[in-house]
Amino acid sequence: MQTDTVSMRHAVAIAAIPAGDIPETARQMARFSLFDWLVCGRAGASEPVAGIVRDMIEEEGGKPVAGVFGTALRVPPRAAALANGTISHALDYDDTHFAHVGHLSVGVYPAALAVGEAVGAPASDIVDAFLLGAEAACRLGMVLGRGHYLKGFHQTATAGAFGATVAAGRLYGLTDEEMRNALSLVATRASGLKSQFGTMGKPFNAGIAASNGVEAAALARRGFVSADDGFAAPQGFHPTHSDDAPVLSAWDHMPPARFVFEEIQYKLHACCHGTHAMIEALLAAKRTRRISPNAVEEIDLTVNPRWLRVCDIKKPRTGLEAKFSYAVLAGMVMNDIATGADDSYTEAVCVDPAVNAIARRVVVEGDEAISDTDTIARIRLADGETVETRHDLSDRLEPEALERGLRAKATTLLGEETADRLWQAVASVGDRSAHDLGALLRS
Amino acid sequence: MQTDTVSMRHAVAIAAIPAGDIPETARQMARFSLFDWLVCGRAGASEPVAGIVRDMIEEEGGKPVAGVFGTALRVPPRAAALANGTISHALDYDDTHFAHVGHLSVGVYPAALAVGEAVGAPASDIVDAFLLGAEAACRLGMVLGRGHYLKGFHQTATAGAFGATVAAGRLYGLTDEEMRNALSLVATRASGLKSQFGTMGKPFNAGIAASNGVEAAALARRGFVSADDGFAAPQGFHPTHSDDAPVLSAWDHMPPARFVFEEIQYKLHACCHGTHAMIEALLAAKRTRRISPNAVEEIDLTVNPRWLRVCDIKKPRTGLEAKFSYAVLAGMVMNDIATGADDSYTEAVCVDPAVNAIARRVVVEGDEAISDTDTIARIRLADGETVETRHDLSDRLEPEALERGLRAKATTLLGEETADRLWQAVASVGDRSAHDLGALLRS
Numbered sequence: 001m002q003t004d005t006v007s008m009r010h011a012v013a014i015a016a017i018p019a020g021d022i023p024e025t026a027r028q029m030a031r032f033s034l035f036d037w038l039v040c041g042r043a044g045a046s047e048p049v050a051g052i053v054r055d056m057i058e059e060e061g062g063k064p065v066a067g068v069f070g071t072a073l074r075v076p077p078r079a080a081a082l083a084n085g086t087i088s089h090a091l092d093y094d095d096t097h098f099a100h101v102g103h104l105s106v107g108v109y110p111a112a113l114a115v116g117e118a119v120g121a122p123a124s125d126i127v128d129a130f131l132l133g134a135e136a137a138c139r140l141g142m143v144l145g146r147g148h149y150l151k152g153f154h155q156t157a158t159a160g161a162f163g164a165t166v167a168a169g170r171l172y173g174l175t176d177e178e179m180r181n182a183l184s185l186v187a188t189r190a191s192g193l194k195s196q197f198g199t200m201g202k203p204f205n206a207g208i209a210a211s212n213g214v215e216a217a218a219l220a221r222r223g224f225v226s227a228d229d230g231f232a233a234p235q236g237f238h239p240t241h242s243d244d245a246p247v248l249s250a251w252d253h254m255p256p257a258r259f260v261f262e263e264i265q266y267k268l269h270a271c272c273h274g275t276h277a278m279i280e281a282l283l284a285a286k287r288t289r290r291i292s293p294n295a296v297e298e299i300d301l302t303v304n305p306r307w308l309r310v311c312d313i314k315k316p317r318t319g320l321e322a323k324f325s326y327a328v329l330a331g332m333v334m335n336d337i338a339t340g341a342d343d344s345y346t347e348a349v350c351v352d353p354a355v356n357a358i359a360r361r362v363v364v365e366g367d368e369a370i371s372d373t374d375t376i377a378r379i380r381l382a383d384g385e386t387v388e389t390r391h392d393l394s395d396r397l398e399p400e401a402l403e404r405g406l407r408a409k410a411t412t413l414l415g416e417e418t419a420d421r422l423w424q425a426v427a428s429v430g431d432r433s434a435h436d437l438g439a440l441l442r443s
Numbered sequence: 444m445q446t447d448t449v450s451m452r453h454a455v456a457i458a459a460i461p462a463g464d465i466p467e468t469a470r471q472m473a474r475f476s477l478f479d480w481l482v483c484g485r486a487g488a489s490e491p492v493a494g495i496v497r498d499m500i501e502e503e504g505g506k507p508v509a510g511v512f513g514t515a516l517r518v519p520p521r522a523a524a525l526a527n528g529t530i531s532h533a534l535d536y537d538d539t540h541f542a543h544v545g546h547l548s549v550g551v552y553p554a555a556l557a558v559g560e561a562v563g564a565p566a567s568d569i570v571d572a573f574l575l576g577a578e579a580a581c582r583l584g585m586v587l588g589r590g591h592y593l594k595g596f597h598q599t600a601t602a603g604a605f606g607a608t609v610a611a612g613r614l615y616g617l618t619d620e621e622m623r624n625a626l627s628l629v630a631t632r633a634s635g636l637k638s639q640f641g642t643m644g645k646p647f648n649a650g651i652a653a654s655n656g657v658e659a660a661a662l663a664r665r666g667f668v669s670a671d672d673g674f675a676a677p678q679g680f681h682p683t684h685s686d687d688a689p690v691l692s693a694w695d696h697m698p699p700a701r702f703v704f705e706e707i708q709y710k711l712h713a714c715c716h717g718t719h720a721m722i723e724a725l726l727a728a729k730r731t732r733r734i735s736p737n738a739v740e741e742i743d744l745t746v747n748p749r750w751l752r753v754c755d756i757k758k759p760r761t762g763l764e765a766k767f768s769y770a771v772l773a774g775m776v777m778n779d780i781a782t783g784a785d786d787s788y789t790e791a792v793c794v795d796p797a798v799n800a801i802a803r804r805v806v807v808e809g810d811e812a813i814s815d816t817d818t819i820a821r822i823r824l825a826d827g828e829t830v831e832t833r834h835d836l837s838d839r840l841e842p843e844a845l846e847r848g849l850r851a852k853a854t855t856l857l858g859e860e861t862a863d864r865l866w867q868a869v870a871s872v873g874d875r876s877a878h879d880l881g882a883l884l885r886s
Binding site: 056059061076078151152157192194223226241 | 492
């Protein structure tokens with residue numbers, strides 16, 4: 001396999017980027033991720049897996065350092081990271097990065113916040129540490145490449161553990177040499193398999209990434225000596241966890257000049273990913289002009305043909321089927337029914353007369369010329385006019401649109417009061433302490 | 444890859460073997476391992492890596508449940524397992540199993556003891572839980588086979604985590620279904636790379652095995668649901684961590700009829716493994732009859748030729764070189780210098796006149812006909828007589844010889860008083876509580 005002599009050095013360098021060199025655009029995305037992560041964690045706090053992991057760490061107890069979603073108890077940082085990673089991924093509704101192939105906030109933010117609370121960092125340092133950790137996770141995830149993922153490893157957990165180490169290590173103030181030891185140590189600890197998908201093991205994978213990162217950094221700052229290059233050297237993490245050569249182009253255009261993290265995607269709708277471009281396109285049309293549901297004659301959708309076998313159920317009967325139905329989802333959007341809330345997807349919505357008045361007028365057509373992140377919608381109105389609207393998920397949303405979408409999702413999940421309060425807290429993160437952030441996990 | 448539909452079921456079955464079905468020969472070896480593990484942990488408690496891991500878990504604090512080598516503090520079970528696994532492997536002087544390819548006590552005993560203390564088990568239940576956990580680790584290690592090890596994975600850590608799960612889960616009283624969930628969960632958590640060898644990461648690998656086992660069992664007993672078969676199913680632990688087919692013959696002759704654990708080997712001498720057969724052969728001759736060093740004319744050794752390039756340094760100058768010198772080691776044995784104590788290996792011993800009087804009379808000859816675990820020694824005496832003695836490491840030592848060797852090692856490492864006290868405690872384990880055992884870690 002091709003020799004990789006650069007990844008460890010670059011990961012250490014990312015961890016040491018001065019705060020003054022971080023561009024505001026990247027920081028803004030890190031704040032969006034913080035908000036969305038808090039929302040997902042708050043919303044997931046009553047899931048069964050959340051209760052199980054919380055119960056274990058509550059029984060362990062320990063120095064009351066770091067907050068945990070869904071309890072007033074504070075616990076040591078490793079335990080908080082394990083619980084918060086698991087809990088925030090319980091709904092699988094958190095952010096995703098397609099180049100990294102995985103979820104970033106759920107592995108990295110719990111590590112950054114727990115260590116930030118341990119050292120009493122300003123909240124803005126936690127955001128920076130997350131950003132650099134997430135960037136390192138993205139880049140290392142790209143180095144590991146699709147071969148790692150296809151072999152069965154869950155990048156959220158594996159590349160995520162390295163990112164969590166960067167975030168935790170930065171907040172602990174590790175030297176470059178200590179950071180190298182921390183990253184080489186987490187190489188023997190990082191794990192996580194896709195075969196857990198569909199079970200509680202999936203969210204747990206995010207928790208172990210976060211906890212492993214805190215642990216490796218906590219040991220390295222005490223002088224732990226590990227392999228010189230635990231990631232890329234012979235029998236290091238990469239050669240043992242992939243049959244493919246390292247993708248070293250992952251290191252092109254390094255931060256702070258470019259943050260690939262900025263391509264992070266948010267799940268704004270609690271339904272099949274294949275329908276999200278349509279939903280965004282219809283919402284954009286509704287923002288441009290008022291469209292009464294009664295005025296709609298027909299909605300013609302053009303999508304990539306692969307979705308026709310995935311999410312074009314014409315007459316769904318259950319809430320789950322509704323999530324895979326362009327027709328019913330279009331009816332929900334045109335009738336202002338929240339697509340961000342899991343409890344919007346019911347048997348009742350499938351037979352709702354207003355929803356169905358739209359649903360039966362939806363015509364879906366496949367076109368190979370359109371990418372699978374793109375959708376064109378032509379809304380023919382009773383007065384003869386046609387409103388054409390289009391959305392490609394790979395286009396970055398403007399910050400205003402993203403804010404709107406994330407706050408709408410938060411409102412449907414947590415109610416308007418909590419959503420607004422979390423938003424204001426994150427918007428004013430520069431004035432906050434780590435402890436203020438930790439308190440947001442429970443109230 | 445060949446389908447493995449049996450490993451998960453067999454591992455669950457091993458965990459459920461009734462205490463009454465366990466043969467006393469296997470239990471006796473588990474007690475020898477307990478003694479040797481306590482000795483290695485006590486002796487390793489002042490190593491730098493021990494202090495680092497202990498400092499981290501002491502700062503975390505928590506419910507005072509389980510003892511830790513080298514401190515009076517008691518900590519939660521996951522933390523105790525992490526620390527004790529690491530500390531007891533710090534000297535790399537603990538037991539080894541060649542079929543499993545790894546160390547057993549350091550991964551499995553810390554899990555058994557920590558959970559045993561948590562649930563207040565009798566000490567004899569801890570020994571049984573260790574034995575079954577070690578047996579499961581051996582068998583799963585054999586299923587994973589050499590391909591797993593050669594790829595770069597450290598079986599002590601990986602197969603060890605499954606064994607630790609069996610031990611911890613048995614003491615928590617898991618049902619078969621909970622045990623299956625625990626084993627399938629640890630599959631996404633098990634990790635450990637050989638590229639850490641030569642660093643603190645190596646002993647840490649034993650700690651993570653133990654801690655992962657406790658964690659998986661603690662979560663499963665609370666209802667955690669993981670993959671159906673996290674070990675062998677597609678993208679499970681085995682298919683993602685080896686390119687070779689499962690070695691299903693590992694399940695032949697199942698326990699309780701046969702315990703492959705009984706083939707466990709102990710390191711009784713703190714020097715190169717290639718010299719151990721010679722040392723045992725010379726010790727056996729000395730037990731048979733008194734041989735004065737002055738009466739030795741020549742010692743002719745016959746060994747496998749592979750060792751000639753490894754441990755036949757004729758005139759070693761340093762303590763480290765002495766560990767690789769048949770000549771000086773023979774001189775040490777004939778002069779009753781303890782080969783079990785690391786501090787016997789000095790520059791001084793290399794130039795000791797009595798040692799050298801023997802060393803210069805040692806003649807080493809390679810012979811392909813002799814296996815690399817075997818050594819023949821012919822001791823020619825001044826009166827013309829020749830004493831022939833032989834030892835093969837693959838021959839099991841009689842319990843009396845093993846006791847003698849383990850107690851001698853303990854005495855050289857810890858002093859006679861402590862060695863005797865630990866021996867008496869282990870010999871009367873049937874009358875002890877988990878708490879009694881935990882107290883042996885520090886006093």
